[in-house]
Amino acid sequence: MANKNFDFQSLKVKLAERGLKVTSQRLVIFQCLLKYNEHPSAEMIFERIKDDHPSISLATVYKTLDTLVEAGLAKKIESWDALKRFDAKTEQHTHLFCINTNEIIDFEDAELSGLLEEYFKRKEFKNFTVTDFQLQINGQIGDKSKSIKLKQLK
Amino acid sequence: MANKNFDFQSLKVKLAERGLKVTSQRLVIFQCLLKYNEHPSAEMIFERIKDDHPSISLATVYKTLDTLVEAGLAKKIESWDALKRFDAKTEQHTHLFCINTNEIIDFEDAELSGLLEEYFKRKEFKNFTVTDFQLQINGQIGDKSKSIKLKQLK
DNA sequence: ATTTGTGCAAAACCTTTGCACTGGG
DNA sequence: CCCAGTGCAAAGGTTTTGCACAAAT
Numbered sequence: 001m002a003n004k005n006f007d008f009q010s011l012k013v014k015l016a017e018r019g020l021k022v023t024s025q026r027l028v029i030f031q032c033l034l035k036y037n038e039h040p041s042a043e044m045i046f047e048r049i050k051d052d053h054p055s056i057s058l059a060t061v062y063k064t065l066d067t068l069v070e071a072g073l074a075k076k077i078e079s080w081d082a083l084k085r086f087d088a089k090t091e092q093h094t095h096l097f098c099i100n101t102n103e104i105i106d107f108e109d110a111e112l113s114g115l116l117e118e119y120f121k122r123k124e125f126k127n128f129t130v131t132d133f134q135l136q137i138n139g140q141i142g143d144k145s146k147s148i149k150l151k152q153l154k
Numbered sequence: 155m156a157n158k159n160f161d162f163q164s165l166k167v168k169l170a171e172r173g174l175k176v177t178s179q180r181l182v183i184f185q186c187l188l189k190y191n192e193h194p195s196a197e198m199i200f201e202r203i204k205d206d207h208p209s210i211s212l213a214t215v216y217k218t219l220d221t222l223v224e225a226g227l228a229k230k231i232e233s234w235d236a237l238k239r240f241d242a243k244t245e246q247h248t249h250l251f252c253i254n255t256n257e258i259i260d261f262e263d264a265e266l267s268g269l270l271e272e273y274f275k276r277k278e279f280k281n282f283t284v285t286d287f288q289l290q291i292n293g294q295i296g297d298k299s300k301s302i303k304l305k306q307l308k
Numbered sequence: 309a310t311t312t313g314t315g316c317a318a319a320a321c322c323t324t325t326g327c328a329c330t331g332g333g
Numbered sequence: 334c335c336c337a338g339t340g341c342a343a344a345g346g347t348t349t350t351g352c353a354c355a356a357a358t
Binding site: 020021023055056057058059060063064 | 336337338339340341342
């Protein structure tokens, strides 16, 4: 298991390639992210590593994860945004999410619904019972020319 | 517009049907949720109503929205959970989300990818430029018999 | 009258930030 | 050496909670 592409040696290389300083904290955090691919939060990683590395602080975990994301070595699993948002429409439907304005727009398309329904009807998941699903389509309202990317809220 | 199924009268009925007391706060908040279907956060609703109803507190908005969700009159647009979570796998893929354990599991299926890719290639969105999308499949690990629904975290 | 809902303020929670210190290049 | 990275503690922002008061059935 040592050489499964996330031994320290190859991680060092990856960090260095991106011009990032190689620190023991980054190696530990990066390896933890790769090794248990449980899609952890910063907190979860902190819990995992703190026994073996009691000196690493939670703030460093946060900072390091952001650094890895910036370097393209990890990805944030984006939810709509931090706020929990509500919908009075209780039936299953797809949402368009505008990355500029944070608007959420209902989207219904018989073809898409049909496609997915049919897929889920046919598909067997081993050891997983599906209750529902959500499809979020990200993009921007309007056309490609106005590509300013604000990160506003509210 | 007064009678578009979210006038106070029909909202009163809906609340009463669920055994909820009809209060002016609930009517205002519920109507706001329906009227501007912008998929708001609690904060957004509060902003919208506070000028006309300065006495309604933010805490009430939170509580009322939760009440509506419990009663099945609204839905939380669930993100994975409140925490921002990370993934070392940077390519597009689908996630299975276990509603019992909050685990996130990678899911790849050539058929599904093909289906969606083909759909997006073919589909024209009017006034919306798609950058990417995410499919989250909710359910529980294991089978239907162990249907305990914890809301744990960490 | 009783029970449920509301408003306030405080607490809890998660995440970010400022700054002095440390350590890698 | 120098600058980027780290740790601490404090601040920031969002959501939840406890409790006394108000309102609905």
